[in-house]
Amino acid sequence: MREIVLAARDVRRDYPVVGEPVHAVRGISLDVAAGDWVAVVGPSGCGKSTLLNLLGAIDRPTAGSISIRGKDVARMNDAEATRFRLTGIGFVFQRFYLMPTLTASENVELPMSEAKVPRAQRVARARELLTYVGLGARADHRPYQLSGGEQQRVAIARALANQPALLLADEPTGELDARTGTEMIALFDRLNRDGTTIVTVTHDEELAQAARRVVHMKDGAIVDQVVRRPLGDDAPAARGATA
Amino acid sequence: MFPLPLLRVLALAAALQQSTPSATSPIAPPRDSGAAIRSITIDERLAAAAGLSVGDRVLLAPAAGAVGDSVVIAAITRRGADPSEVARSEYRVRLHLDHLETLTRSGDRVGRFAVQSREEADPSAVSAAINEAAFGFRAYPAAEVAVETSATFRVVNRFHRAIGVITIVASAIFLLCITLLKVDERRRDVGALRLIGMSRSSVVRAVVLEASLVSLIGSIMGAGLGWFASWVVNWYYQGVYATPLRFAIVTPSIVVFAVTLSLGLGVIAGLLAAQRLVRRAPLELIGR
Numbered sequence: 001m002r003e004i005v006l007a008a009r010d011v012r013r014d015y016p017v018v019g020e021p022v023h024a025v026r027g028i029s030l031d032v033a034a035g036d037w038v039a040v041v042g043p044s045g046c047g048k049s050t051l052l053n054l055l056g057a058i059d060r061p062t063a064g065s066i067s068i069r070g071k072d073v074a075r076m077n078d079a080e081a082t083r084f085r086l087t088g089i090g091f092v093f094q095r096f097y098l099m100p101t102l103t104a105s106e107n108v109e110l111p112m113s114e115a116k117v118p119r120a121q122r123v124a125r126a127r128e129l130l131t132y133v134g135l136g137a138r139a140d141h142r143p144y145q146l147s148g149g150e151q152q153r154v155a156i157a158r159a160l161a162n163q164p165a166l167l168l169a170d171e172p173t174g175e176l177d178a179r180t181g182t183e184m185i186a187l188f189d190r191l192n193r194d195g196t197t198i199v200t201v202t203h204d205e206e207l208a209q210a211a212r213r214v215v216h217m218k219d220g221a222i223v224d225q226v227v228r229r230p231l232g233d234d235a236p237a238a239r240g241a242t243a
Numbered sequence: 244m245f246p247l248p249l250l251r252v253l254a255l256a257a258a259l260q261q262s263t264p265s266a267t268s269p270i271a272p273p274r275d276s277g278a279a280i281r282s283i284t285i286d287e288r289l290a291a292a293a294g295l296s297v298g299d300r301v302l303l304a305p306a307a308g309a310v311g312d313s314v315v316i317a318a319i320t321r322r323g324a325d326p327s328e329v330a331r332s333e334y335r336v337r338l339h340l341d342h343l344e345t346l347t348r349s350g351d352r353v354g355r356f357a358v359q360s361r362e363e364a365d366p367s368a369v370s371a372a373i374n375e376a377a378f379g380f381r382a383y384p385a386a387e388v389a390v391e392t393s394a395t396f397r398v399v400n401r402f403h404r405a406i407g408v409i410t411i412v413a414s415a416i417f418l419l420c421i422t423l424l425k426v427d428e429r430r431r432d433v434g435a436l437r438l439i440g441m442s443r444s445s446v447v448r449a450v451v452l453e454a455s456l457v458s459l460i461g462s463i464m465g466a467g468l469g470w471f472a473s474w475v476v477n478w479y480y481q482g483v484y485a486t487p488l489r490f491a492i493v494t495p496s497i498v499v500f501a502v503t504l505s506l507g508l509g510v511i512a513g514l515l516a517a518q519r520l521v522r523r524a525p526l527e528l529i530g531r
């Protein structure tokens with residue numbers, strides 16, 4: 001029996017706006033087991049990003065519960081949620097959000113330095129992660145010296161820095177051209193095969209097809225789920241670089 | 244040392260009645276005639292204006308066209324660093340007291356004279372002793388005279404201080420606004436840092452550290468610029484007024500004050516700017 005990393009129960013998020021409140025997420029329940037890769041798809045405005053932000057302790061649900069590795073994310077105060085985002089979750093954003101003044105390696109070290117990882121250890125891990133995403137030779141380059149795809153690889157390395165239980169990605173291929181997007185999908189696939197639990201939100205059909213499970217959303221609710229590759233279908237390699 | 248109006252007359256006469264062309268006259272010992280020729284000193288400015296140098300002979304008379312003595316210039320004097328003399332345009336000639344008395348036919352008439360006390364003597368005790376013993380004049384310690392004559396400069400000084408305070412207040416407000424704007428430009432970065440789990444205090448610390456570094460470097464550069472500007476000002480005006488007086492000075496205490504002030508302002512501005520940012524939700528900061 002695999003560990004359930006993420007368990008969301010009847011999660012709701014209403015945005016209080018003048019007039020009728022926006023019901024962005026209306027009662028979603030979702031379980032994600034360790035080693036799974038879930039792609040959330042659906043039309044624009046159906047609440048995918050809202051859901052992902054709730055799962056990642058960026059936003060708080062109006063109702064329902066979200067538990068990650070047994071921790072109740074929905075009830076955390078701001079400081080606890082911040083700490084949880086640092087150590088429990090890895091984020092990959094559509095626009096990378098790397099610090100422009102830091103090198104690739106320093107960007108990867110940033111969450112480790114915030115988590116008080118000793119310097120020598122974080123430098124070594126940053127190198128290791130950058131090598132894993134294929135940027136070992138670009139560790140000392142700054143974001144403006146890197147292509148979009150390379151920046152996104154650095155962002156993925158940064159997301160994995162503190163060995164999170166869960167990797168969340170919102171449109172990770174949204175800013176990339178088709179070929180770079182395909183390379184990115186291959187990287188996610190490798191990460192997943194090496195044991196990383198992933199939830200991606202995407203419009204990208206190719207990215208969705210690569211996931212083990214595809215969750216279809218509409219108007220803030222899950223309308224369909226397709227398991228494409230069951231867990232254990234392909235024996236994941238030892239946790240390797242992500243451990 | 245000499246009555247000033249008298250000096251002015253003398254100086255004028257000396258300038259107008261130059262008898263020997265300086266270019267050809269050798270710098271020779273002055274005693275070339277039977278009667279001992281008297282010597283005078285003139286100041287640099289007169290020497291420059293009249294083209295005189297040491298050894299030149301000039302005719303010295305109490306008034307233009309009057310009968311006078313032929314004298315030799317024994318030395319050219321440089322003016323002291325006295326701010327009250329800087330703007331004075333008159334020339335200065337010094338001659339021996341007895342010579343001055345015969346030339347002006349004003350024996351036994353001296354307006355002011357200076358008494359130099361020994362190192363260890365207390366000037367106010369000395370002047371008190373003189374005042375007790377003498378009659379018909381008063382002695383003052385030099386420090387008292389200096390205070391009296393520098394009243395204008397103290398007013399000017401206060402005025403400068405007021406300008407300084409206004410400048411500092413205005414630039415502090417300006418700096419604060421600039422810092423707020425500059426930090427606000429980094430809104431997205433701060434939002435991203437918060438999203439990946441940087442705490443509020445870490446973000447504030449980073450911003451304050453950066454702001455204080457910028458203000459430290461800025462104030463050191465500013466002090467360097469100030470030092471250079473004062474060097475230029477001194478170089479220019481010392482030339483214009485032919486004086487060793489320093490018109491602008493950058494003292495260590497001024498540098499310390501400036502650096503401390505800008506560092507303090509930088510920290511406060513950084514703190515305010517960072518606080519303003521971290522109060523907002525990270526999603527709002529990245530402008531989703």
Ligand SMILES: Nc1ncnc2c1ncn2[C@@H]1O[C@H](COP(=O)(O)OP(=O)(O)OP(=O)(O)O)[C@@H](O)[C@H]1O
Nearest residue numbers: 015017022023024043044045046047048049050051
């Ligand atoms: N801060 C907010 N205030 C009010 N309404 C919001 C806010 N954020 C999102 N919404 C609304 O919630 C709904 C879901 O938004 P969300 O960004 O989750 O959609 P999405 O599925 O990620 O869309 P896309 O695919 O275009 O990224 C939308 O109708 C949106 O307008």
Ligand SMILES: [Mg+2]
Nearest residue numbers: 048049050170
């Ligand atoms: Mg979205």
